[in-house]
């Protein structure tokens with residue numbers, strides 16, 4: 564096997580100036596990301612070498628290449644946090660060469676071969692499409708952690724998910740349904756309704772893009788909650804969006820002592836009046852799945868095993884929503900650069 568490989572690399576941060584300060588308008592991502600030839604990794608103790616067939620691209624990858632994500636790797640770096648592929652070498656018992664696996668990492672996924680700590684590699688159940696699993700770590704791990712550990716979701720729960728046509732949002736809808744819960748999905752515009760509807764949401768409602776739309780959404784969620792047998796409001800909110808939506812609607816639709824899991828803030832952050840949290844008796848929780856997993860390996864491995872069981876039984880059926888060959892990887896990034904991300908975006912690295 565050759566000792567070089569193809570990999571995507573980010574050479575500068577598109578959203579930062581020379582002094583590392585955010586600029587008002589980031590340069591286009593296609594000016595900072597290139598497909599290069601770099602040395603192939605060599606395996607080391609406790610690690611697994613995986614031939615990547617598919618790599619996920621999601622919102623955090625684009626944010627990271629702009630320099631606006633919490634983790635800023637040294638430049639140049641190989642982006643990509645999730646792959647699916649086959650094991651080439653394994654210094655661990657949990658997988659063997661030839662196994663079909665998913666692997667999760669902090670960077671480095673958009674490459675033909677990736678080296679991953681053994682604890683972050685899992686066998687894919689027989690018959691499950693590898694391409695559909697290319698974002699399992701990114702989308703399903705945080706969604707399940709937020710629903711199960713933070714939200715304490717049960718089969719009796721009513722769950723509200725916003726950003727529900729996005730990667731984590733779609734995963735949250737599917738997983739909540741697999742857990743037996745009822746789900747109200749929220750999207751900004753009617754054109755985005757089809758994905759959460761296909762994932763099994765009981766209701767898909769639009770929150771629009773301004774405060775009027777958010778207020779209408781609040782009324783519609785309240786009505787839907789009552790229809791679905793939860794007149795006091797929803798039990799668990801998974802919020803990807805924040806922005807004005809948070810105070811205008813989300814705080815008002817959660818039931819007393821209901822839980823709001825803050826997963827992302829794609830619409831930015833706005834000041835809120837803390838008194839409303841008191842009046843609503845809401846429980847607000849920041850969802851940092853990666854930090855939790857690092858300190859709770861047993862719980863994390865149990866969660867992943869449960870997600871893989873859902874996959875094996877068909878209770879969740881992740882699909883590929885956009886697929887680009889490696890040579891056109893930039894088109895995947897550009898979807899997220901312009902808020903055109905939908906569901907599961909995958910790069911085909913090699914068959």
Ligand SMILES: NC(=O)c1ccc[n+]([C@@H]2O[C@H](COP(=O)([O-])OP(=O)(O)OC[C@H]3O[C@@H](n4cnc5c(N)ncnc54)[C@H](OP(=O)(O)O)[C@@H]3O)[C@@H](O)[C@H]2O)c1
Pocket residue numbers: 621622623701705726727728729730731732749750751752755803804825826827828829830850851852853899901902904905906
């Ligand atoms: N906490 C964690 O552990 C964790 C893990 C993974 C991801 N995240 C975060 O979770 C959020 C969702 O990630 P994702 O991969 O699901 O992203 P995504 O696929 O791009 O979906 C995000 C959704 O947010 C909504 N949105 C509203 N304003 C937006 C804007 N200005 N730009 C882009 N999207 C906007 C969009 O839906 P509408 O247009 O329908 O509103 C979009 O579908 C991100 O903030 C990400 O960083 C957190």
